Amino acid sequence: MIKFESVVKKYPDGTVAVNGLDLVAPSGKITVFVGPSGCGKTTSLRMINRMIEPTSGTIWLDDQDTGKVDASTLRRGIGYVIQHAGLFPHRTIVDNVATVPLLLGRDKKKARSQAIELMERVGLPASFAKRYPAQLSGGQQQRVGVARALAADPPVMLMDEPFSAVDPVVRAELQDEFLRLQSELGKTIIFVTHDIDEAVKLGDQVAVLKVGGTLAQLASPATLLTDPVDDFVAGFVGRDRGYRALGFESGQLDPDTEQTVKLGDDAAAVGRAARDGWSLAVDDARRPLGWVRAAALAEGKQVTPELLHRGGTLAPVSGSLRGALDAALSSPAGRGVLIDDNGALVGTVTASEVVQRIESQLAGRRNGSDG
Amino acid sequence: MINYLKNNPDNVSSWFFTHLWMSVLPVVIGLIIALPIGWVASRYRWTYPPITNLAGLLYTIPSLALFILMPSILGTKILSPVNMVVALTVYSLALLVRVVADGLNSVAPDIRAAATAMGFSGIGRFLRVDLPIAVPVITAGLRVATVSNVSLVSVGALIGVPQLGSLFTEGFSRYIPGITLLGILLCLALALVLDALIVLGSRVLTPWQRAVAKR
Amino acid sequence: MISSVFSWLGDGANWSGPDGITHRLVQHLEYSFGALVFVLIIGIPLGLYIGHTGKGGVAIAGVANALRALPTFGLLLYLVIAYSGNLPTDWIYLGPALFVLVVLGVPAVLSNTYAGVQNVDPAARDAARGMGMTGMQVLWRVEVPNALPLIISGIRSSLLQIVATATIAAYVTLGGLGRFMIDGLSQRDYAQMAGGAVLVGLLAVALDLVMAVIQRYVVSRGITGRYALPAASADVVAAESSVSV
CATH class of the missing domain: 3.40.50.300 (P-loop containing nucleotide triphosphate hydrolases)
Incomplete structure (x- = not known):
């Protein structure tokens, strides 16, 4: 001291x-x-x-x-x-x-x-x-x-x-x-x-x-x-x-499960996994690689590294709400990717889900401190 | 001392002026030659080591030895004042080449880039940007060269060129300390006055330095 | 003219005996290094003190400049005439000559030592104090090693000035290589005069080289920038592994 x-x-x-x-x-x-x-x-x-x-x-x-x-x-x-x-x-x-x-x-x-x-x-x-x-x-x-x-x-x-x-x-x-x-x-x-x-x-x-x-x-x-x-x-x-x-500010988020694809999967598989036209590619250890736009994949073609959009940041699920919000805002699919300590995919959250979580948390604190 | 000055005013004043020009002329010639050589050494990097090493070697040779060797190199008479002027020019040059090169190198790369970007080129940039900025460094070299020349010239009395150094030998041969002391004091005065003039000249040339000092 | 100089230098008879070149050379070195010892005893401690404490730096710069203006030849003759009566016989000429050489040599050593210590990276000095070095430890473990290049170059230029000026000692009847120049002049023997000049020139260049070599090997490679080449890294690795064993 x-x-x-x-x-x-x-x-x-x-x-x-x-x-x-x-x-x-x-x-x-x-x-x-x-x-x-x-x-x-x-x-x-x-x-x-x-x-x-x-x-x-x-x-x-x-x-x-x-x-x-x-x-x-x-x-x-x-x-x-x-x-x-x-x-x-x-x-x-x-x-x-x-x-x-x-x-x-x-x-x-x-x-x-x-x-x-x-x-x-x-x-x-x-x-x-x-x-x-x-x-x-x-x-x-x-x-x-x-x-x-x-x-x-x-x-x-x-x-x-x-x-x-x-x-x-x-x-x-x-x-x-x-x-x-x-x-x-x-x-x-x-x-x-x-x-x-x-x-x-x-x-x-x-x-x-x-x-x-x-x-x-x-x-x-x-x-x-x-x-x-x-x-x-x-x-x-x-x-x-x-x-x-x-x-x-850390908070319990409730991530959605994500259907994933792997490199080499064909257009049909990507189409099945896609939500709002985007699906997430992961490697064998389920570490996120990038987003694939279903529409960009012609019939019969396979997922290749060139097709991946890598813009989104990754947020640790035990991390801060700021990280989660940033992941959501920066994701090309509009869904922020949450990962665990090993870097493997846990699930995804949207910006509005994170904001809701923030609002309820702050509201709880305001009422708590008022009372 | 005072008596000697009273009895021989013409001798002393003519020796003083001989001493003056023999000290200053080599520095002036040395500087004129050193500027282009120093510029080359700073502009073409690979020439810097050989040029400064040669200058260093020349500066290593004792002055009296150089005075004595001059006749065999120049074909002059042993007692000719040309020997000393050339020898001292070699010294001043050897000292100043390095100083000029270092001074020009001290110009910040940003300033050079800016000057080039504004359209200065070659000689124009050298005269209007690099050289003015190098003035303080070059001034320091000029001061050393001039002040040491005053002392070196007096050694020339040994080889018979009459100037203030002649007061030393005359005092010594007649065993009158006052005459030698008079020579020392006149040499000191000459050196200090020349030094002050160089400092003054440098101030006039670099008004921005005073502006900084005043702040 | 030049050939007569070489034949003078080549004549074995000129090298031996009390008036020979060998003896004069030894005398010249005696005067020079004798003076250098005093220069170091005075210049280095004073320079270290001023650089370490930062006290008196301005005064030193002024004194060093003024001393440079002092005509050594005149000072030597004056001291011999004015004070020789008060000196023991052996020292009538030697005393003033050594004194003048010391006065001449001190400024370069003093101001370089001072500047060397003064120029040590302030961050390194701050870190040294911050890690708990005492004043003396900061001086010897950080300031002196880093000031060494400048200190040695101060000694180098001081030695060159002394060697050059020791020639005029011959004018006041002392020995040394200046003897040949003074005697040659009075005997109108140019070969002897120029031979002496050549010898002094060679001596100066040789001593300068010796000092350059010393400088190279005494100063840390971290300061001179002469790092071990990558090729030598095998040795480095071996040395490292022996350290960690």
């Missing part, structure tokens, strides 16, 4: 970066600091490992006052990941990752073999071990940065815009893997970003900070989207937030 107790940072020129921050970041959870530039989010993060010293107030790490320990010792026990990775250009990847264990005086050979394991854990091939940072792409460097921060297995990780210098596709990939990693490791994480979508995607709780260094709202991502506390937070969270909030 990390606890901020009326923490203030005031610079000699009079600028107040952080103004009386009170906040608890619970153990094993991701707490995201988000806000416009100048809101003191990075300053707050850097005060935790005393890269910046607070002017007043206390930051607790469990029951330890961080101001009362030696700064270097404190930092060796906290993972630290920054925007441009900050890898050491003169050291190989494996030695970069092993930095903190070596600082702590651990056995060199053991530290290196652990470093290689960690590299694989963050999705880097072990063959990168002897490369130098300059030989890696930005996304790969960032993975090394994460592995390096994890090397001494610290309970706490500080991450300062770690994914904002890479392109959107790689960023989404890194975010997904980061969440997967966190579900295995359960670290206490403070994550700084200026990107509200990233905050909402990654945070167990999100702290929205205002310029001048005050806390505007501390809440779960869903609450932030559905119930912003003031105009600033509403404005910062931005448009489409009603739709985005669906991303946190």
Whole structure:
């Protein structure tokens, strides 16, 4: 647990970066600091490992006052990941990752073999071990940065815009893997970003900070989207937030069973399976392949990969209503495909079925909270 | 020191001006030659390593050695001032070629692309876009070349070309520290004035740099 | 003219004895490396301190520039005339000569060391501190290895300036390769003069090469960009597997 107790940072020129921050970041959870530039989010993060010293107030790490320990010792026990990775250009990847264990005086050979394991854990091939940072792409460097921060297995990780210098596709990939990693490791994480979508995607709780260094709202991502506390937070969270909030709304959908076809089936079979002129093709493991338009298949012809329409997104049946709605809206057949954890077809839903489900769920909540 | 200056004003002032032109002329000639060569080195990438390596090699040769070897290369007399001017031109050139090439390379690719897209071509782009942007880097090179030339010229007193360095040897042979000190101070003053003039010239040529500094 | 220079250089009699080329060469190296030792003792710690703390950088740039304007030849002669009376006999000429060479050599080492440390990627420095390195650990494990290319090139240019300038020591009766140039001049013996010049030139080029080789092998491949070729990856794989065993 990390606890901020009326923490203030005031610079000699009079600028107040952080103004009386009170906040608890619970153990094993991701707490995201988000806000416009100048809101003191990075300053707050850097005060935790005393890269910046607070002017007043206390930051607790469990029951330890961080101001009362030696700064270097404190930092060796906290993972630290920054925007441009900050890898050491003169050291190989494996030695970069092993930095903190070596600082702590651990056995060199053991530290290196652990470093290689960690590299694989963050999705880097072990063959990168002897490369130098300059030989890696930005996304790969960032993975090394994460592995390096994890090397001494610290309970706490500080991450300062770690994914904002890479392109959107790689960023989404890194975010997904980061969440997967966190579900295995359960670290206490403070994550700084200026990107509200990233905050909402990654945070167990999100702290929205205002310029001048005050806390505007501390809440779960869903609450932030559905119930912003003031105009600033509403404005910062931005448009489409009603739709985005669906991303946190899961609900029992009742999918329709779908008659499916396989590659190689003939026009007659497609015609039999079709509803509203479309039928769904799956592979042997019942994983959806794409939609076939019955009318596009002449008498006697077979289903080939060229005939498949692949536009629709797939939604996990245990996932959010947002995913289901998107699957329905993007499907060429008008029916959204729901899949199970193995990627196999469960059934399909229409947009109106999803919307009905949403409405009844929200209505239930409104009445519940009124009553 | 003051007495010497009072008694020999003509000598000292003529040495001063000899020293001045012997320091400045090589830099001017060097720059004029360095601009096209530096341009080639930055425009045709493969020429950069051989050109800068050769320049580096020339710069490695000690100045006094180069002064002495000049007559056998140029066929001049040993005491001719041409030896020194040519030798110092070689130095200035060796230093400036690299500086010009690096300065031109420092122009951001975006700016070049934009200039080309707007219809600048070849020489036009070089004169109106690349060169002005490279001025600060080239200025830094000019300062080093000029200031070190002032010091190198004085070594020429050893091979008998009269200039401020002659004050050093005269002070030494007559064992009067004041005369040597006068030479040192005049050399320093000359170097600092020339340095200041180059900085001033660069400022005039790059008004945008001051605009940034003021903000 | 040139052939007379070569015959002077080729004459074995010119190489031996206390006035011979071999002895003068040794003297020249003694003056040069003697001065370089002091240059390193002064320039490197000061440069590291300024680069690491960021204090005094502007002053250093100013001092280095002003020193470049100082005419070394004049300074040498002045020191000999003005202070030789206060020095022990052996040091009357050697003292001022070494002093001048050190003054000449320090700026390049100092400003390159400072700039090298200063130019280390701020993100790498930040990460180093954030991982719990102490100030000294940041300096020795991150800043110095990354500043090494610039530090060595500072030493390289400093050494070249010293070797070149050590020739003028001959003017104040000292030895070294400058002896041949000064003596040749006064004896109107151009072959000797030019022979000395050729020797100094060759010495400078040779030392420059040695420094280039040192630079190549001391600096991390991660900084120079000389990575192992893909063909060498078999060794890399072998090394890796031995690490993980």
